[in-house]
Amino acid sequence: MAEPCRLKPVAPRGRCAKRRRVCIGLTPPRGWLGVSWPKEQGGTGWTPQQRYIFDYELDQAGAATIIPMGVIYIGPILCAFGTPEQQREWLPAILESRSFWAQGYSEPGAGSDLAGLGLRAERDGDHYILNGTKIWTSGAHWADWIFCLARTSKEARKQDGISMICADLRSAGVTAYPIPRPCQSKCTA
Structure with a gap:
């Protein structure tokens, strides 16, 4: 070592x-x-x-x-x-800490239950267009990129048709809001 x-x-x-x-x-x-x-x-x-x-x-x-x-x-x-x-x-x-990432798994109303995943990713040439919402994505309002789970096809079983997508959070149409911490008004760090 x-x-x-x-x-x-x-x-x-x-x-x-x-x-x-x-x-x-x-x-x-x-x-x-x-x-x-x-x-x-x-x-x-x-x-x-x-x-x-x-x-x-x-x-x-x-x-x-x-x-x-x-x-x-x-x-x-x-x-x-x-x-x-x-x-x-x-x-x-x-x-080199030049890029900060967030994890996008949980969604409103579904938590981390993959069967309830609602974020859709539709193929558009070499890219995907994402449509939906993620929640509890720690640090997303500071992040440059997010790796998230999205529904890429309509399978009979809701656990199928899910892909991991990496998305630039600085892209047009993407908005990230911080969720206030209980101590946020008292913390300076």
């Missing part, structure tokens, strides 16, 4: 802020943000045991947790199944 991470304490702000620390040196070239990614894609190439030890040590040091949407959720999927173009565009941006 690489040399230990140097920690620099950062004072918490606001009544709702938790203990925070900034870890210097997690970004490339070490690949420490992509601990479950292959080396060829900018990650560490570590085994599950090495990742466990790394995560344990970060926790013991009081390091801030990683926002999982890009690095932990969509990044490994793109490493395994993305096109070369998607990998070239999105993976470096995720590892």
Whole structure:
């Protein structure tokens, strides 16, 4: 494993802020943000045991947790199944924190029940046109991209005909509203 991470304490702000620390040196070239990614894609190439030890040590040091949407959720999927173009565009941006991702699974009235999925994605040449609403998409109002589940065909079984779509949240017609947190009026962080 690489040399230990140097920690620099950062004072918490606001009544709702938790203990925070900034870890210097997690970004490339070490690949420490992509601990479950292959080396060829900018990650560490570590085994599950090495990742466990790394995560344990970060926790013991009081390091801030990683926002999982890009690095932990969509990044490994793109490493395994993305096109070369998607990998070239999105993976470096995720590892360098130049692009922020949101997860779009839950919907009003359906929660995360896939049988109740209402967001439709209709093919338009090489693209899809999305029509519907997502909710509980943590950080979507800050995100550049969203990976979401959408209904791409009308199957007899409601659990069928569902695809994962990556969408640019800066596209025309897309609006993201933050859901206020209970402590939002008191937090400054």
